[in-house]
Amino acid sequence: MRLHGTQMVNELGHLEIGGCDTVELAKQFGTPLYVMDEAHIRDICRQYHSSFVEGLKNSEVIYASKAFSTLAMCRIIDEEGLGLDVVSGGELYTALQANFAAARIYFHGNNKSREELAMAIKAGVGRIVVDNFFELSLLNELAQEMNQRVEVLLRVTPGIEAHTHEYIQTGQIDSKFGFTLPDGTADRAFDLALSYSNLVIKGIHAHIGSQIFELDSFRHEVQVMIDYMADIYKRTGFLLQELNLGGGFGIYYASGDDPARISDYAQTVQVALENACQKQKFPRPKIIVEPGRSIVGTAGTTLYTVGSIKEIPGVRKYVAVDGGMADNPRPALYQARYEAVLANRAKEETTEAVAVTGKCCESGDMLIWDIDLPKVKSGDLLAVSCTGAYNYSMSSNYNRLTRPGVVLVAGGHADVIVKRETHSDLLRNDVLPARLKYLQMASR
Numbered sequence: 085m086r087l088h089g090t091q092m093v094n095e096l097g098h099l100e101i102g103g104c105d106t107v108e109l110a111k112q113f114g115t116p117l118y119v120m121d122e123a124h125i126r127d128i129c130r131q132y133h134s135s136f137v138e139g140l141k142n143s144e145v146i147y148a149s150k151a152f153s154t155l156a157m158c159r160i161i162d163e164e165g166l167g168l169d170v171v172s173g174g175e176l177y178t179a180l181q182a183n184f185a186a187a188r189i190y191f192h193g194n195n196k197s198r199e200e201l202a203m204a205i206k207a208g209v210g211r212i213v214v215d216n217f218f219e220l221s222l223l224n225e226l227a228q229e230m231n232q233r234v235e236v237l238l239r240v241t242p243g244i245e246a247h248t249h250e251y252i253q254t255g256q257i258d259s260k261f262g263f264t265l266p267d268g269t270a271d272r273a274f275d276l277a278l279s280y281s282n283l284v285i286k287g288i289h290a291h292i293g294s295q296i297f298e299l300d301s302f303r304h305e306v307q308v309m310i311d312y313m314a315d316i317y318k319r320t321g322f323l324l325q326e327l328n329l330g331g332g333f334g335i336y337y338a339s340g341d342d343p344a345r346i347s348d349y350a351q352t353v354q355v356a357l358e359n360a361c362q363k364q365k366f367p368r369p370k371i372i373v374e375p376g377r378s379i380v381g382t383a384g385t386t387l388y389t390v391g392s393i394k395e396i397p398g399v400r401k402y403v404a405v406d407g408g409m410a411d412n413p414r415p416a417l418y419q420a421r422y423e424a425v426l427a428n429r430a431k432e433e434t435t436e437a438v439a440v441t442g443k444c445c446e447s448g449d450m451l452i453w454d455i456d457l458p459k460v461k462s463g464d465l466l467a468v469s470c471t472g473a474y475n476y477s478m479s480s481n482y483n484r485l486t487r488p489g490v491v492l493v494a495g496g497h498a499d500v501i502v503k504r505e506t507h508s509d510l511l512r513n514d515v516l517p518a519r520l521k522y523l524q525m526a527s528r
């Protein structure tokens with residue numbers, strides 16, 4: 085397993101993260117456990133800050149909180165001086181409860197409800213990124229009712245196909261997101277938005293996909309978007325000032341993944357921007373990028389305890405852990421690949437190829453199909469790396485498994501930032517109607 089951030093193997097042969105021995109973490113907090121490496125998150129935020137905010141004048145980096153949204157994470161992002169992207173009332177609520185300045189929040193989503201939009205207007209979020217015609221008129225109506233002028237970006241679908249898993253591709257024409265650019269729908273949306281007196285159009289937004297390795301996709305995106313901004317100017321005389329390029333910068337999960345450097349990403353955007361603006365004689369807009377995965381992905385590690393082991397001679401050896409698709413649905417959803425190490429015996433030679441499976445009642449509940457490990461025993465501690473993004477945030481209670489806790493580690497300290505769920509948490513919202521209580525008693 086490739087080590088990330090502050091991960092290292094200590095003299096006991098144990099995996100250590102943020103100066104904390106993972107064997108001790110497992111003892112203290114139980115497994116499965118999400119471990120988040122604070123120094124690593126901050127380091128990446130700083131790389132984004134120096135590459136974009138400082139490197140590329142007039143730009144902003146906003147963290148896409150869908151990747152991992154908790155109070156502590158919002159505080160770290162705030163402290164690091166980045167903005168925040170939220171996509172629901174729940175993410176907005178989390179940010180506001182964390183005291184995140186509303187003016188630095190962007191509100192996304194393809195089906196924001198009236199309540200969510202009202203909540204965002206009331207809180208004074210910086211930008212609402214309008215996705216469709218329904219939202220456009222709803223937002224204008226609400227803003228009128230609330231006597232507010234709302235600053236918006238229009239989300240367009242530029243018709244760019246980024247090379248990534250089809251479920252996380254978003255820039256292509258056949259997408260549920262945004263106003264289609266090539267067929268003139270985006271023009272109609274723009275003209276309509278312009279006629280709405282309570283909306284102030286600040287710019288446009290696109291997100292072409294996620295886990296993108298080819299910087300060329302971003303170069304292409306900049307070019308298409310600047311061409312479009314110049315078109316709007318020529319057609320209407322309206323000068324859009326902001327260009328939000330979305331997120332999508334890819335990360336390393338497993339061997340074969342070869343992500344670019346954040347500084348190269350910024351450089352690509354910079355050069356593409358200069359060229360496109362020069363070609364169109366268009367003034368450089370403010371640039372916004374929205375990384376999610378690349379800020380937290382490699383900073384997360386999930387610790388599991390090995391339980392049952394099933395060997396089918398000549399076929400496969402299944403090593404089952406105490407979590408699975410409920411805490412990490414990504415392998416089942418996207419054929420995502422992960423690396424792992426026996427955290428309690430991290431220095432030992434690998435001797436056997438095994439499959440790591442979860443404990444959910446379905447065959448698709450696989451975490452890693454093929455991995456070399458030392459001879460695994462029940463009770464071993466397995467650490468799966470790069471689980472910081474879209475793991476906790478996509479976790480479920482499938483099979484009524486309780487969600488793991490999350491600890492934030494730094495400088496030898498571990499702080500719980502999300503408590504492990506208990507069985508009684510599972511029943512928190514269960515209600516037993518009186519008639520069923522009666523039936524239950526009668527049947528005894």
Ligand code: LLP
Pocket residue numbers: 148151169192252291293294295330331332333374375376377378414418473474478
């Ligand atoms: N901005 C917008 C408008 C987005 O839709 C997304 C991700 C991002 C930014 C952040 O993208 P990132 O930098 O994290 O790639 N659940 C999937 C990923 C879905 C991404 C959805 N949108 C996964 O686990 O791979």
